[in-house]
Amino acid sequence: MKEHLNLLKTDFSMKAHLSEKEPELNRYWSEKEIYKKIIEKNKTGKKMILHDGPPYANGHIHIGHALNKLLKDIINKYYWAMGYHFPYLPGWDCHGLPIELKIKNENDTEDIFEFRKRCREYAKKYIDIQRDEFKRLGILADWEDPYTTMDYNYEADILKAFNEIYKKGFITRGRKPIHWCPSCKTALAEAEVEYQDHTSPSIYVKFKVTGKENLFAVIWTTTPWTLPANLAVSIHPQYIYHIVRVKNEKWIIARDLVEKSMKEMEIDKYDILEEKKGKEFEGMTYEHPLMDKVCPIVFGEHVTLEQGTGCVHTAPGHGADDYQIGKLYGLEIFAPIDNKGCYTDEYPEFEGVNVFDANPLIVQKLNKKGILIKERKITHSYPHCWRCHNPLIFRATPQWFIDTRVPELKGKVIKFAKDTRWIPKWGEIRFSNMIENRIDWCISRQRSWGVPIPSRVCEDCGEEFIDENFNEDLIEKIRERSSDIWFKEKISELTDRIVKCPKCGSNHIVKGENILDVWFDSGVSWYAVVKEKMGEDIPVDLYLEGSDQYRGWFQSSMWPSAIINGSAPYKKVITHGFSLDENGRPMSKSVGNVISPNKVVKKYGAEILRLWVSSIDYTEDFRFSYNALNQMVDAYKNIRNKIRFILMNTQDFDPKNDNVHYSKLETIDKWALYQLSVLINKIDKAYKNYEFHQIHHLIIDFVTVILSSLYFDMIKSRLYTDPPGSRARRSAQTVLYSIVNYLTQRLSPILSFTMEEVFLYLTHERESIFFKVWEQVPEEWGKWDDEYDLLFNMREKAEKELENLRAEKKIGLSLDAQINIYYKNDSIKAIFDKFDLEEFFIVSKVTVIKDNTLGEVYKIEIKKATGEKCARCWKYKSDLDENGICSDCRTQIKNWKKED
RNA sequence: GGGCCUCUAGCUCAGUUGGUUAGAGCGCGCGCCUGAUAAGCGCGAGGUCAGUGGUUCAAAUCCACUGAGGCCCA
Numbered sequence: 001m002k003e004h005l006n007l008l009k010t011d012f013s014m015k016a017h018l019s020e021k022e023p024e025l026n027r028y029w030s031e032k033e034i035y036k037k038i039i040e041k042n043k044t045g046k047k048m049i050l051h052d053g054p055p056y057a058n059g060h061i062h063i064g065h066a067l068n069k070l071l072k073d074i075i076n077k078y079y080w081a082m083g084y085h086f087p088y089l090p091g092w093d094c095h096g097l098p099i100e101l102k103i104k105n106e107n108d109t110e111d112i113f114e115f116r117k118r119c120r121e122y123a124k125k126y127i128d129i130q131r132d133e134f135k136r137l138g139i140l141a142d143w144e145d146p147y148t149t150m151d152y153n154y155e156a157d158i159l160k161a162f163n164e165i166y167k168k169g170f171i172t173r174g175r176k177p178i179h180w181c182p183s184c185k186t187a188l189a190e191a192e193v194e195y196q197d198h199t200s201p202s203i204y205v206k207f208k209v210t211g212k213e214n215l216f217a218v219i220w221t222t223t224p225w226t227l228p229a230n231l232a233v234s235i236h237p238q239y240i241y242h243i244v245r246v247k248n249e250k251w252i253i254a255r256d257l258v259e260k261s262m263k264e265m266e267i268d269k270y271d272i273l274e275e276k277k278g279k280e281f282e283g284m285t286y287e288h289p290l291m292d293k294v295c296p297i298v299f300g301e302h303v304t305l306e307q308g309t310g311c312v313h314t315a316p317g318h319g320a321d322d323y324q325i326g327k328l329y330g331l332e333i334f335a336p337i338d339n340k341g342c343y344t345d346e347y348p349e350f351e352g353v354n355v356f357d358a359n360p361l362i363v364q365k366l367n368k369k370g371i372l373i374k375e376r377k378i379t380h381s382y383p384h385c386w387r388c389h390n391p392l393i394f395r396a397t398p399q400w401f402i403d404t405r406v407p408e409l410k411g412k413v414i415k416f417a418k419d420t421r422w423i424p425k426w427g428e429i430r431f432s433n434m435i436e437n438r439i440d441w442c443i444s445r446q447r448s449w450g451v452p453i454p455s456r457v458c459e460d461c462g463e464e465f466i467d468e469n470f471n472e473d474l475i476e477k478i479r480e481r482s483s484d485i486w487f488k489e490k491i492s493e494l495t496d497r498i499v500k501c502p503k504c505g506s507n508h509i510v511k512g513e514n515i516l517d518v519w520f521d522s523g524v525s526w527y528a529v530v531k532e533k534m535g536e537d538i539p540v541d542l543y544l545e546g547s548d549q550y551r552g553w554f555q556s557s558m559w560p561s562a563i564i565n566g567s568a569p570y571k572k573v574i575t576h577g578f579s580l581d582e583n584g585r586p587m588s589k590s591v592g593n594v595i596s597p598n599k600v601v602k603k604y605g606a607e608i609l610r611l612w613v614s615s616i617d618y619t620e621d622f623r624f625s626y627n628a629l630n631q632m633v634d635a636y637k638n639i640r641n642k643i644r645f646i647l648m649n650t651q652d653f654d655p656k657n658d659n660v661h662y663s664k665l666e667t668i669d670k671w672a673l674y675q676l677s678v679l680i681n682k683i684d685k686a687y688k689n690y691e692f693h694q695i696h697h698l699i700i701d702f703v704t705v706i707l708s709s710l711y712f713d714m715i716k717s718r719l720y721t722d723p724p725g726s727r728a729r730r731s732a733q734t735v736l737y738s739i740v741n742y743l744t745q746r747l748s749p750i751l752s753f754t755m756e757e758v759f760l761y762l763t764h765e766r767e768s769i770f771f772k773v774w775e776q777v778p779e780e781w782g783k784w785d786d787e788y789d790l791l792f793n794m795r796e797k798a799e800k801e802l803e804n805l806r807a808e809k810k811i812g813l814s815l816d817a818q819i820n821i822y823y824k825n826d827s828i829k830a831i832f833d834k835f836d837l838e839e840f841f842i843v844s845k846v847t848v849i850k851d852n853t854l855g856e857v858y859k860i861e862i863k864k865a866t867g868e869k870c871a872r873c874w875k876y877k878s879d880l881d882e883n884g885i886c887s888d889c890r891t892q893i894k895n896w897k898k899e900d
Numbered sequence: 901g902g903g904c905c906u907c908u909a910g911c912u913c914a915g916u917u918g919g920u921u922a923g924a925g926c927g928c929g930c931g932c933c934u935g936a937u938a939a940g941c942g943c944g945a946g947g948u949c950a951g952u953g954g955u956u957c958a959a960a961u962c963c964a965c966u967g968a969g970g971c972c973c974a
């Protein structure tokens with residue numbers, strides 16, 4: 001009997017064996033040069049560019065990298081399938097402090113050239129590691145020729161962009177306070193600062209407010225040596241301040257700090273005279289405590305009520321907050337301290353005195369002037385040099401800047417931000433707020449692993465200068481020999497031009513010692529990569545990075561582009577959130593809650609990770625856990641099994657010869673195509689809007705409800721028992737084939753490995769699913785009469801009744817039952833006639849009965865089927881033969897034709 | 901402390917301009933099937949929509965505040 005049943009087998013396995021199959025497919029894609037061929041194939045298509053933001057070439061990839069690249073991969077594959085010319089050139093960020101520190105820790109060398117060589121090798125090593133890890137995830141890209149910021153050409157183009165900005169007048173010279181070690185005479189990055197306990201003087205000083213009788217602002221500081229550089233007193237505009245009477249003087253102190261500070265100043269007799277809001281001190285000035293000048297009282301949001309007096313001594317040359325305030329109020333960034341930590345002639349009185357030695361002298365002087373209120377000692381955590389362990393100072397030093405405050409430029413950038421399409425929408429607000437509030441961009445670093453700022457310094461007068469012609473000579477040399485030459489060669493080797501100091505005319509000129517901020521490196525990637533390397537236009541279509549890049553790359557790319565191009569570097573910016581652990585906490589090595597993508601790939605397969613990426617709304621922060629991955633494993637199996645069912649049942653189906661025309665399909669088959677067309681249209685819309693989690697849920701729902709629980713279940717009997725080549729069976733197969741065809745297309749950006757596997761299984765004509773331009777669904781599939789949905793409601797009710805019979809042990813399979821349907825209106829009867837109701841309800845018999853007395857629209861009655869169970873179709877019939885086979889089955893067997 | 905964002909069943913997500921008993925899939929529980937079988941089907945239990953207060957005839961949806969959390973600053 002079984003020979004007259006279509007019980008087909010497939011070697012498309014139920015188990016995926018992802019960890020073995022994925023590497024095979026990766027090799028296949030590499031060998032066949034799939035990426036290259038896609039780009040070649042779409043060469044005449046509409047051009048679009050997603051410009052890859054470069055991850056830092058350090059360490060293995062983490063989940064954030066994986067998510068970022070996988071989202072890009074989904075987008076790439078989507079645009080490829082839409083026929084776009086959409087090249088994807090990945091890149092790496094190579095210069096910068098983390099690598100520098102790593103190399104310094106490993107094996108210090110005095111030879112800067114050797115040192116940079118090691119940095120370069122280190123970056124190279126991790127580029128290779130990360131590239132392999134990305135490739136393993138199934139990401140198709142131009143992996144053979146990625147861009148790196150240490151590439152000779154890239155380095156040259158950094159300076160080319162720099163020179164263009166310089167020529168437009170936006171590179172300026174200024175000062176900015178940084179951590180400085182007076183004993184090593186060197187600048188330190190935050191990462192090189194160690195905090196240790198240190199004992200400092202703690203002093204309260206009163207500054208005489210000008211034009212007011214006996215009114216003083218009381219400040220507190222632990223660095224008396226910075227008082228000569230004092231240029232303002234900061235007050236919080238929102239805080240409440242008290243005017244406190246002490247003897248015959250009036251002191252300004254923040255209300256909440258009066259008690260505490262009075263105690264510390266050991267003053268027990270005082271009265272509160274008045275209460276004022278910080279704002280009310282607007283426009284006031286005071287006499288400088290040490291110099292003969294008048295300084296302003298300014299507003300600062302950095303003022304706190306934790307310690308001190310709420311009136312904060314502000315020296316823009318000696319503090320980070322102070323610097324911000326200084327910039328905001330246009331104060332001088334004044335720091336009369338040299339690189340040994342001694343006063344310069346800008347403070348002649350103490351010229352040559354070391355700042356730490358100067359502390360008591362300053363205190364003495366304040367005391368003499370009668371403005372010192374109290375001196376104590378304080379032991380607090382203070383920055384020290386990680387090398388020599390001596391205390392550091394914060395000192396303004398000459399730096400190079402891009403002047404981002406020029407109103408015209410800032411206005412342009414705000415407009416560009418407005419014209420950019422941000423996904424999610426609030427990106428514009430977040431970005432614009434940052435633009436509004438930002439001060440100059442300091443682009444110089446006192447470091448070695450990076451691209452040099454091509455400045456030169458006059459040994460005679462100290463002038464540091466930049467020259468555009470010299471820059472051009474240098475750029476070409478760097479293009480040939482990398483930026484190493486700056487550190488290796490003398491100036492005369494870098495240019496043929498005669499060099500003289502533009503200020504004093506001296507010819508004793510040496511190279512400057514600054515490198516560029518690495519944010520500048522990556523910030524001009526649109527220039528070095530898109531414009532120079534790829535020869536494409538700016539702005540590019542799309543940037544896609546984590547939301548931390550509003551501050552980072554989106555800005556560092558915007559400013560140079562706004563200056564050089566007079567446009568934004570991008571048209572559209574998509575951001576994704578950050579990975580949190582199961583409990584919503586950030587993943588960190590120290591907490592030990594990190595799940596690395598490499599581990600996931602090993603344990604589950606890249607496909608599971610890809611499916612997970614598609615399941616979340618990436619615009620927000622997302623939780624990542626083994627729990628979530630296990631859920632993806634189930635979802636994956638779910639999809640895979642549905643596809644397997646189709647592959648199994650279309651084994652003997654050749655779409656070229658066996659396809660049944662739409663008009664000849666069974667109604668339920670048309671319904672399946674209708675559902676498919678709805679699905680595909682929704683999916684395509686979601687792709688267009690980059691809402692991949694919609695696709696994920698749409699597909700899971702479709703596959704579980706529409707396919708598995710409804711359609712497959714209904715047509716099983718037809719597939720198994722109808723003669724192989726019969727119209728009815730071919731009708732179902734035609735639909736199944738369409739479903740798998742469309743599903744593999746639409747799923748290929750997400751489940752790339754599996755869909756390629758299915759594609760290769762299904763057809764041997766083409767080399768890859770990724771060569772396929774997606775088909776749109778025929779319009780006629782969208783036709784469906786809503787009235788038919790009545791049947792599906794009936795079916796739901798029937799299922800509940802069947803469940804009751806099952807509970808009463810009267811039936812097992814639904815085929816063990818039969819249904820009577822009572823109706824009143826002929827319009828309903830017309831619906832019934834369109835369907836094979838036995839198939840629809842999966843029962844042995846459906847009897848449709850007209851009943852004019854019926855109150856409701858219809859009524860169903862279910863009972864155990866009468867007759868005997870046919871051994872072949874499992875329906876209950878009254879016409880079984882001696883083999884236990886019903887007459888319908890006998891006919892089917894008679895019409896059975898062997899496939900050739 | 902500031903800018904921006906999030907909070908709907910155990911998990912991942914839907915919930916149109918405020919309008920019936922807040923939905924889906926997974927997971928879970930119970931049952932069925934053994935011609936998708938390390939599969940398949942059915943039924944069911946899960947939610948004071950973070951909390952509080954307000955606007956409204958009506959709020960998951962609008963407003964305010966609080967709480968928890970994230971990114972970036974300070």
